[in-house]
Structures are given as C-alpha cells and as structure tokens.
Amino acid sequence: MKLTKISVFIGLILFLSFFDRITAQIPANVYHFEEKSKDGTLHHELKLDADYYVHTVYKESPAEFIKTMGGYYKTSGNNLMVDLEFNSNHKEDKITSINVPYKLKKGNLILEGAKPMTFTPTKLGTQDLDGKWLMTGRVTDQGEQRRDTSMPRKTMKYLLNGHFQWIAYNTETFEFFGSGGGTYEATNGKYTENIGYFSRDNSRVGAALSFNYELNGKDWHHTGKSSKGDPLNEIWTIRD
Numbered sequence: 001m002k003l004t005k006i007s008v009f010i011g012l013i014l015f016l017s018f019f020d021r022i023t024a025q026i027p028a029n030v031y032h033f034e035e036k037s038k039d040g041t042l043h044h045e046l047k048l049d050a051d052y053y054v055h056t057v058y059k060e061s062p063a064e065f066i067k068t069m070g071g072y073y074k075t076s077g078n079n080l081m082v083d084l085e086f087n088s089n090h091k092e093d094k095i096t097s098i099n100v101p102y103k104l105k106k107g108n109l110i111l112e113g114a115k116p117m118t119f120t121p122t123k124l125g126t127q128d129l130d131g132k133w134l135m136t137g138r139v140t141d142q143g144e145q146r147r148d149t150s151m152p153r154k155t156m157k158y159l160l161n162g163h164f165q166w167i168a169y170n171t172e173t174f175e176f177f178g179s180g181g182g183t184y185e186a187t188n189g190k191y192t193e194n195i196g197y198f199s200r201d202n203s204r205v206g207a208a209l210s211f212n213y214e215l216n217g218k219d220w221h222h223t224g225k226s227s228k229g230d231p232l233n234e235i236w237t238i239r240d
Contacts (some may be wrong), residue, residue, distance in 0.1 A: 005119070025075065030163045031109050031119030041226070042066065045181075046109070046119055047160050052132055053082045053098075054158055056181065057205065058197035060179070063205035065207060066086055068167065068179050069095070070158075080111070085154075086169035088176040088199070124162030129213065133157045133220055133236035144235065153232045157236060159184065164193055180204075180227075182199045187212060191222070 033044040035220045038061055046056040047070075054070030071084040082098040089095070094181055101112040109119040134157035137146035152172040158165050167180030182196030191213040204227050211224030220236040 030122040033119045056150045065199040090174040132239040136237040137235040139233040
C-alpha cells in the first residue's frame with residue numbers, strides 16, 4: 001500500500017511530537033540562575049528530582065532570604081506543572097500551583113514564563129543522604145519520641161547533589177514556619193552543612209555545622225548541635 005504525502009507528513013508530525021515529549025524530561029539536579037535587579041543580585045535555586053520541585057530565591061551580599069516554594073511536579077509536553085505543598089509568600093500571592101513552559105538547551109533548563117530564566121546545572125555529584133526526608137522524631141533520655149508524618153504539619157529536609165534545604169510548613173493551611181539551605185557533604189558518618197540562606201536569621205549565613213549521621217533502614221539518625229548550639233538527636237525518615 002502506497003503512503004500519500006499527507007499521511008507521511010502527519011506521521012512525521014506525530015513522531016516529532018512523541019520525540020519532543022521524551023526529550024523534554026528534566027534531568028534530576030540542582031539548577032541556578034542569577035537575576036540582576038535594582039536591589040542587587042537575586043540567586044534562584046531549583047531542586048528537581050524525579051517528582052519534587054523546590055524554587056528558592058535569596059541574596060548573598062548582604063545575606064537575605066527572599067522566598068521559597070515547592071511541591072510534587074509532573075511534565076506534560078513542555079509544561080512543568082507543580083502542585084505546591086508550601087509557599088513562603090502564600091499570604092500575599094495565594095499561589096498554590098504552578099504551570100510554566102520550559103525547554104532544555106545544552107544542558108540548561110529554561111523556564112519560559114513572563115520573565116524567561118536560564119538555569120545552569122550544578123556539577124556536584126550524588127551523596128549518601130540524597131533524598132527527601134521528613135522529621136519523624138527525637139531521641140531523649142526516655143528513648144525515641146516519634147511523630148505522625150501523615151499530618152499536615154511537616155518539617156522536610158531535601159538533599160540533592162551536594163545541596164540541602166529544610167522547610168517547615170503546613171500542607172493544609174499553607175502556613176510557612178521557616179527554611180534554610182546551602183551546600184553539604186556526607187561521608188564516613190560525618191555530615192556538614194554550609195549555610196547559604198536562612199529565613200529565621202540572616203546572620204547565620206556562612207556558618208558551617210557538623211553532625212554525626214547513621215542510616216538505619218529508612219531512618220537517618222542525626223546528632224550534634226543546632227545552629228543555636230543546643231544538643232540535638234533527631235530522627236529523619238525517607239519520604240516514599
């Protein structure tokens with residue numbers, strides 16, 4: 001049976017459309033973009049693994065936390081759609097979801113919204129603790145004290161390719177309680193955070209905090225001292 005020119009053309013269009021959907025998948029990584037403004041340089045950081053998105057904005061000099069938002073995402077064609085779990089600016093903008101066109105070019109991630117931004121990927125690699133972790137309890141003199149992670153009030157730590165961020169929030173009310181992040185290293189039971197932004201205290205930016213860690217099944221046991229110098233013994237559990 002002979003193919004007409006029209007059927008060949010339609011077949012080519014369908015193939016290219018299918019190919020585009022395949023190639024549009026976003027590689028898991030941490031991406032950065034610098035935005036020049038009248039108030040100085042704003043640093044945009046995107047963390048994307050297979051299904052979770054976090055976008056954080058901060059200034060380095062002087063140190064200032066600006067905002068953060070994140071949640072589970074999916075892609076359709078070349079649209080990035082995020083169902084937000086938290087948004088630090090929710091009281092002002094009421095945003096609970098994001099739908100923005102994007103494309104990948106030479107390894108960069110380009111968000112093509114009202115103000116296009118070209119994000120470059122980090123070159124830092126994976127480490128032991130990469131993943132999304134929920135605070136599930138503490139260890140006291142009385143033993144382990146666990147909390148129910150299915151409740152809307154959550155504290156999550158998101159580690160990906162040498163970068164970390166913790167966020168405290170409520171998924172139902174969109175209350176935002178705080179966030180901090182930067183880069184990290186985890187080797188041989190030693191975990192070190194280098195703070196790059198901190199919503200509760202900008203003066204803590206630049207500090208390095210070291211802890212001991214141990215993995216036990218789905219649990220991460222985290223011991224040391226907090227940013228205030230108080231002893232801590234926390235339990236974090238990997239988020240499925």
